[in-house]
Amino acid sequence: MSLLEIKNATFSYDDHENTFENINLNVDVGDVVCILGPNGCGKTTLIKCLNKLHELKEGNIYINGKDIKNIKQREIARNIGYIPQNHVSTFAFTVFDMVLMGRTPHFDFLESPGEKDYHITEEALKKFGIYHLKDKPYTSLSGGEQQLVFFARVISQEPRILVLDEPTSHLDFGNQLKTLDVISKLASDGISIIMTSHFPDHAFISSNKVALMKDRKFIGIDTPEKIITKKNMENVYGIHVKIVDICPDRKTCVPIKP
Amino acid sequence: MWIGIKNFKKRLFAVNISRNWSVNIILISLPVILFFVSFLIGIYPLSPVEVVTTILAKFFPTIPVSSTATTIVWNIRLPRIMAAVLVGAALSVAGAAFQGTFKNPLVSPDILGVSSGAGFGAAIAILFVGIPLITQVSAFTWGLIAVTITYITARSIRNSEILVMVLSGMAIGTFFTALISICKYMADPYAKLPQIVYWLMGSLASVTNEQVLIVSFPIIIGITILFILRWKLNVLSIGDDESKSLGIETGKLRFIIIACCTMITAAAVSISGIIGWVGLVIPHMGRILVGPDHNKLLPATVCLGASFLLLIDNISRTLLITEVPIGILTALIGVPFFLYLLRRGYNEWA
Numbered sequence: 001m002s003l004l005e006i007k008n009a010t011f012s013y014d015d016h017e018n019t020f021e022n023i024n025l026n027v028d029v030g031d032v033v034c035i036l037g038p039n040g041c042g043k044t045t046l047i048k049c050l051n052k053l054h055e056l057k058e059g060n061i062y063i064n065g066k067d068i069k070n071i072k073q074r075e076i077a078r079n080i081g082y083i084p085q086n087h088v089s090t091f092a093f094t095v096f097d098m099v100l101m102g103r104t105p106h107f108d109f110l111e112s113p114g115e116k117d118y119h120i121t122e123e124a125l126k127k128f129g130i131y132h133l134k135d136k137p138y139t140s141l142s143g144g145e146q147q148l149v150f151f152a153r154v155i156s157q158e159p160r161i162l163v164l165d166e167p168t169s170h171l172d173f174g175n176q177l178k179t180l181d182v183i184s185k186l187a188s189d190g191i192s193i194i195m196t197s198h199f200p201d202h203a204f205i206s207s208n209k210v211a212l213m214k215d216r217k218f219i220g221i222d223t224p225e226k227i228i229t230k231k232n233m234e235n236v237y238g239i240h241v242k243i244v245d246i247c248p249d250r251k252t253c254v255p256i257k258p
Numbered sequence: 259m260w261i262g263i264k265n266f267k268k269r270l271f272a273v274n275i276s277r278n279w280s281v282n283i284i285l286i287s288l289p290v291i292l293f294f295v296s297f298l299i300g301i302y303p304l305s306p307v308e309v310v311t312t313i314l315a316k317f318f319p320t321i322p323v324s325s326t327a328t329t330i331v332w333n334i335r336l337p338r339i340m341a342a343v344l345v346g347a348a349l350s351v352a353g354a355a356f357q358g359t360f361k362n363p364l365v366s367p368d369i370l371g372v373s374s375g376a377g378f379g380a381a382i383a384i385l386f387v388g389i390p391l392i393t394q395v396s397a398f399t400w401g402l403i404a405v406t407i408t409y410i411t412a413r414s415i416r417n418s419e420i421l422v423m424v425l426s427g428m429a430i431g432t433f434f435t436a437l438i439s440i441c442k443y444m445a446d447p448y449a450k451l452p453q454i455v456y457w458l459m460g461s462l463a464s465v466t467n468e469q470v471l472i473v474s475f476p477i478i479i480g481i482t483i484l485f486i487l488r489w490k491l492n493v494l495s496i497g498d499d500e501s502k503s504l505g506i507e508t509g510k511l512r513f514i515i516i517a518c519c520t521m522i523t524a525a526a527v528s529i530s531g532i533i534g535w536v537g538l539v540i541p542h543m544g545r546i547l548v549g550p551d552h553n554k555l556l557p558a559t560v561c562l563g564a565s566f567l568l569l570i571d572n573i574s575r576t577l578l579i580t581e582v583p584i585g586i587l588t589a590l591i592g593v594p595f596f597l598y599l600l601r602r603g604y605n606e607w608a
Binding site: 048051052053072073074075076077078080081082084087088089090091092093094097098101102104105107110111112113137157 | 358361362363486487488489490492493495496497499500501502503504505506507545549550551553
């Protein structure tokens with residue numbers, strides 16, 4: 001039994017046109033799954049269905065064999081952590097409070113954080129090297145630092161699966177690579193990761209599974225080497241690319257002019 | 259929950275040591291001092307000694323006091339002071355909770371139409387009955403009705419989405435404002451109209467002990483529930499998707515918070531009339547002083563709101579020989595003070 005199983009998932013915003021349909025995917029412990037696909041193909045919507053931010057029209061999603069339709073939001077949150085693509089901040093919470101919020105699914109309805117939660121929060125801050133920022137408003141941090149705050153929050157949530165919506169999209173070149181490094185480390189700690197990306201290279205660097213999405217469907221799920229091919233990339237993105245071996249265990253995908 | 263209370267004490271203590279002692283002391287002592295000072299203010303002069311002995315005489319009947327002083331302290335000044343404390347705290351806490359819930363610092367407690375509803379309730383009661391207690395009950399009830407209509411309308415359009423909720427509130431509010439205008443238009447211009455207009459401007463002048471006692475229950479219960487939910491309120495204020503992903507049932511939580519805030523605001527407005535500005539601005543002052551964490555923000559807004567309205571009411575009693583409606587003064591005094599704070603504290607706060 002897989003940790004997370006998506007079966008025949010179909011979703012529609014308006015009941016007329018499906019955003020995606022008949023999606024199947026299995027995620028095992030320690031997997032890093034990267035979903036690639038052009039803008040508007042339904043990646044973000046699919047990812048939001050995993051923790052019930054949207055509800056499927058047809059099909060099922062199972063965590064540990066349990067259908068998420070029958071699980072409360074709180075229990076889903078104890079299994080799945082989520083980092084959104086965009087975060088619009090209204091109130092200037094401190095970094096510490098922001099990370100502490102990750103503990104929320106572990107509280108009863110009327111409960112507030114306690115000693116143990118403060119401890120876990122501090123450990124998470126230290127793990128990502130942002131402990132010194134803990135009393136600062138997180139709105140005053142740079143994009144890279146904010147991303148680390150979200151990672152720390154999601155780790156203090158202690159999930160088994162991490163869902164990341166374009167985790168590298170607002171980051172500079174260096175921070176993109178640092179983020180991928182964090183993702184690999186979390187995977188080696190036994191957390192399964194599902195992320196969307198616009199960079200085939202990022203799948204080569206961090207993933208062991210790639211799902212390629214086009215026209216509302218997965219057109220292939222396999223290792224990065226098998227999916228990220230010249231033919232597939234030209235089919236999905238409509239551009240010319242070259243897949244190059246840069247060292248024995250590392251390929252890269254470079255766009256070229258026709 | 260008990261663990262929550264214990265932890266809160268611990269945390270409060272830790273916060274006190276590490277952070278601004280001075281801010282906490284000011285926040286706590288300000289309403290206490292203003293509360294006692296307010297007994298000394300008014301047309302009939304009372305010395306501090308007289309006030310203290312009059313209060314003590316209630317518990318020790320052997321102390322000799324004048325009956326005039328007793329009446330003034332217990333039946334005239336006490337209800338007003340308590341009303342100012344309750345209404346100020348109520349509007350401010352409801353404002354803070356609404357701003358968090360709707361993830362929008364421009365929201366005030368009447369955003370879902372509670373004040374307009376209450377105003378309409380008061381207007382028809384004045385028009386057709388004219389007994390103060392009925393006016394109060396009618397205002398409270400119509401405040402609740404207005405928000406219920408808003409809530410149901412918004413839910414029927416789209417599942418508890420913030421923007422739809424706020425827009426529905428504005429629409430329903432406008433609708434009830436029009437109904438108020440009809441009441442004014444129909445009212446006898448010499449007997450009823452001034453009463454309606456005066457009620458809508460807000461005043462604590464004719465509040466009685468019984469009225470204060472009646473509204474204190476919904477206000478205190480509502481504030482208590484909001485305070486228990488303070489952590490969830492923090493999470494809700496970072497956005498719906500994120501709070502859902504952290505296990506919060508946003509629709510259910512938002513419903514509880516709206517219900518509490520509406521109960522609190524309707525109760526407050528039912529004795530004070532419409533007092534604007536307080537519920538919008540006191541939460542901002544609170545955030546400038548203690549930050550956005552509702553664990554500190556809610557107590558801070560209670561203290562600030564109570565102090566602010568006590569201060570304003572004292573001024574409204576003494577500024578001119580006739581009373582100045584409190585709704586006018588909250589804006590006249592509150593606006594410059596707020597702008598001053600905004601200039602000083604904006605960088606740290608936003």
